[in-house]
Amino acid sequence: MLSLQSIRDNPQAVAEGLARKGVDPSEVEALLAEDRRHRELLREAEALKAERNARSKEIGRLKKAGGDTEAVQAEVRALGERIAALDREAAEREAALRDRLLRIPNLPHPSVPDGPDETGNVVVKVWGEPPRLPFPPRAHDELGAALGILDFERAAKVSGARFVVYRGAGALLERALIAFMLDLHTSRHGYTEVLPPYLVKAEALYGTGNLPKFEADLFRVDGGAFYLIPTAEVPVTNLHRDEILEEEALPLSYCAFTPCFRSEAGSYGKDVKGMIRQHQFHKVELVRFAHPDRSYEELERLTGDAEAVLEALGLHYRRVLLCTGDMSFSSAKTYDLEVWLPSQGRYREISSCSNFEDFQARRANIRFRPQEGGKPRFVHTLNGSGLAVGRTVVAILEQYQREDGSVALPEALRPYCGGRDTL
RNA sequence: GGUGGGGUGGCCGAGAGGUCGAAGGCAUCCGCCUUGAAAGCGGACGGCGGUCUCCCGCCCGGGGGUUCGAAUCCCUCCCCCACCGCCA
Numbered sequence: 051m052l053s054l055q056s057i058r059d060n061p062q063a064v065a066e067g068l069a070r071k072g073v074d075p076s077e078v079e080a081l082l083a084e085d086r087r088h089r090e091l092l093r094e095a096e097a098l099k100a101e102r103n104a105r106s107k108e109i110g111r112l113k114k115a116g117g118d119t120e121a122v123q124a125e126v127r128a129l130g131e132r133i134a135a136l137d138r139e140a141a142e143r144e145a146a147l148r149d150r151l152l153r154i155p156n157l158p159h160p161s162v163p164d165g166p167d168e169t170g171n172v173v174v175k176v177w178g179e180p181p182r183l184p185f186p187p188r189a190h191d192e193l194g195a196a197l198g199i200l201d202f203e204r205a206a207k208v209s210g211a212r213f214v215v216y217r218g219a220g221a222l223l224e225r226a227l228i229a230f231m232l233d234l235h236t237s238r239h240g241y242t243e244v245l246p247p248y249l250v251k252a253e254a255l256y257g258t259g260n261l262p263k264f265e266a267d268l269f270r271v272d273g274g275a276f277y278l279i280p281t282a283e284v285p286v287t288n289l290h291r292d293e294i295l296e297e298e299a300l301p302l303s304y305c306a307f308t309p310c311f312r313s314e315a316g317s318y319g320k321d322v323k324g325m326i327r328q329h330q331f332h333k334v335e336l337v338r339f340a341h342p343d344r345s346y347e348e349l350e351r352l353t354g355d356a357e358a359v360l361e362a363l364g365l366h367y368r369r370v371l372l373c374t375g376d377m378s379f380s381s382a383k384t385y386d387l388e389v390w391l392p393s394q395g396r397y398r399e400i401s402s403c404s405n406f407e408d409f410q411a412r413r414a415n416i417r418f419r420p421q422e423g424g425k426p427r428f429v430h431t432l433n434g435s436g437l438a439v440g441r442t443v444v445a446i447l448e449q450y451q452r453e454d455g456s457v458a459l460p461e462a463l464r465p466y467c468g469g470r471d472t473l
Numbered sequence: 474g475g476u477g478g479g480g481u482g483g484c485c486g487a488g489a490g491g492u493c494g495a496a497g498g499c500a501u502c503c504g505c506c507u508u509g510a511a512a513g514c515g516g517a518c519g520g521c522g523g524u525c526u527c528c529c530g531c532c533c534g535g536g537g538g539u540u541c542g543a544a545u546c547c548c549u550c551c552c553c554c555a556c557c558g559c560c561a
Contacts, residue, residue: 089522089523089524092522092523092530093523093524093529093530095530096522096523096529096530096531097529097530099529099530099531100528100529100530102541102542103529103530103542105541105542106491106541106542107491107492107542108541109491109541109542110491110492110541110542111491111492113491114491119541122541123540123541123542124541125541126541126542127540127541129541130540130541130542294483294520296483419483419501425520426483426520
């Protein structure tokens with residue numbers, strides 16, 4: 051959520067920023083009109099309340115002195131009715147205002163390029179090169195099925211489309227990757243591992259920006275009391291909701307392995323084959339709570355931490371800076387890491403690393419107390435996948451495939467696979 | 474699922490219809506003292522909002538109610554703790 055104060059102070063700048071993200075700039079004027087009306091009502095109600103408070107105290111004094119209070123009481127009662135009516139209207143205005151505000155996306159950082167969609171993204175780094183395969187590369191689902199380690203048919207029998215069953219060495223590979231990633235981030239990159247709940251309350255999803263706008267992407271459980279998490283970002287960012295942290299504790303760095311659940315409504319026909327897009331997948335997530343002055347350094351670091359996984363696995367990838375049209379609702383700046391998939395002849399997202407600045411922190415009320423004193427300030431929150439596990443399996447199968455249909459295991463993974471070197 | 478006890482400022486904790494945004498302690502900050510520090514002494518010290526150095530309003534888990542007036546009484550929901558039941 052943007053700060054109402056900053057919108058009042060620089061409506062022009064906000065409108066321009068929102069226009070870059072494709073929001074109608076007249077939204078800003080509508081919002082400010084709502085705000086003005088709300089404050090008018092507030093002023094009126096507060097003046098009456100001040101009077102009521104003064105009169106009530108007078109009654110207290112009179113009663114103590116044994117005087118007659120009937121007349122004043124009647125007067126205050128009448129005041130109360132007017133106040134109640136004003137309060138009701140003010141509350142309605144405020145709810146409308148808040149709803150508008152919650153549906154406005156974050157502003158893009160100045161370093162973010164303009165663009166309509168993914169075609170406007172900018173490649174900022176390429177690591178390694180595509181493996182030279184002297185044979186037509188096969189797709190991961192075909193390889194996995196042939197090796198007997200991925201079973202899409204039985205998954206469909208049990209749960210329908212967009213699920214997979216890992217089997218034997220496939221399940222082992224997934225498990226090995228999870229352990230490998232967590233070990234790397236905890237021992238080398240300084241993250242604290244957490245294992246959060248997979249079911250969260252609606253408030254948590256408001257905090258990260260998934261609600262109210264993106265309900266359709268989520269699975270609801272137990273009549274709406276809970277939602278299945280679409281990413282560990284949700285429970286982990288909310289770990290410090292409504293807290294005031296100590297400045298010297300920043301940055302806080304967490305990594306978490308969780309399953310992720312996405313209903314992916316509206317994405318029918320996209321990546322229907324294989325396991326690029328699933329209703330349930332695994333992800334190791336990185337989350338940082340940073341000082342506002344240092345959050346962009348932290349974004350570079352966090353992105354580098356995710357890249358370290360790909361590099362340790364020897365997977366060819368590139369880093370792209372997302373343009374305004376391809377960024378998520380809550381993000382101010384996002385790097386995607388895209389891994390090379392030989393069978394598709396293109397790069398596919400395997401990690402997304404974002405700085406949300408104070409957008410989520412304001413929603414979730416996550417602050418820190420400045421060392422030099424003064425009011426608590428909002429932290430900046432960041433997160434990134436480090437990495438999406440299923441897509442990492444896809445990349446390994448495809449990049450390490452051999453002509454006979456077997457797949458070599460990256461060196462770094464072998465200790466996690468009981469020493470085996472081939473699938 | 475049942476029974477009982479609780480949710481008050483950064484933390485602990487008093488307060489039980491009126492001058493209570495809330496005693497006291499801890500922590501923190503600023504002075505004094507000191508060669509320096511500790512201790513001691515004095516002072517400051519919650520959050521949010523309003524045409525905001527004054528002032529005013531709101532906030533004692535959330536929401537609603539009673540009342541001229543609610544941290545305090547009533548209803549309801551949530552959460553925590555203890556015990557019982559059930560369960561991995």
